[in-house]
Amino acid sequence: MTHPLDATFAALADPTRRAILSMLLEDDMAVTDVAAPFNMSLAAISKHLQVLADAGLISQEKRGRVxxxxxxxxxxxxxxxxxxxxxxxxxxxxxxxxxxLALELPDTES
Structure with a gap:
């Protein structure tokens, strides 16, 4: 059995997933809105979201079709x-x- 921290740090190891977490700091987002700034398929974003969800860093909820x-x-x-x-x-x-720095570095404005 793996430690829960393993999943957390594995999820945080990817820059795309860290960017997604930063975006979600602002507010809840639809998956399509999460995917918008990235140059990758919706399927690829969905995989990143699943890793984040498996680590417990995000939750996902279906509201209507979204x-x-x-x-x-x-x-x-x-x-x-x-x-x-x-x-x-x-x-x-x-x-x-x-x-x-002001004391140690020579004055460059002269």
Whole structure:
């Protein structure tokens, strides 16, 4: 038996599936709307959606003749908890980094 995280990370490994998840952050979408920005067949998009659904990252629901996709954000919680187990990283202070760069790099505006 495989660990549920295997399906999550396998689904996230593909850039098309990550793009689909980003699109679904905005709102539920019909499958045809999900497919619109991609240069691939509806069948190929459907396979990507099935991988995401099998991993629990999205759910699909038929409304009339249209199949809708919905992001399931709680599905990423286990992956997030697992990754946090590798240690906490200090957040980057961009203001301090900018000040450091200003001091260290020669003035290029002259």
């Amino acid at each position: 199949k809708w996709c919905k992001l399931e954000p709680d599905a990423l919680r286990a992956a997030s908890v697992w990754m946090q187990g590798f240690g906490q990283f200090e957040p980057v202070n961009l203001d301090a980094f900018e000040r450091f």
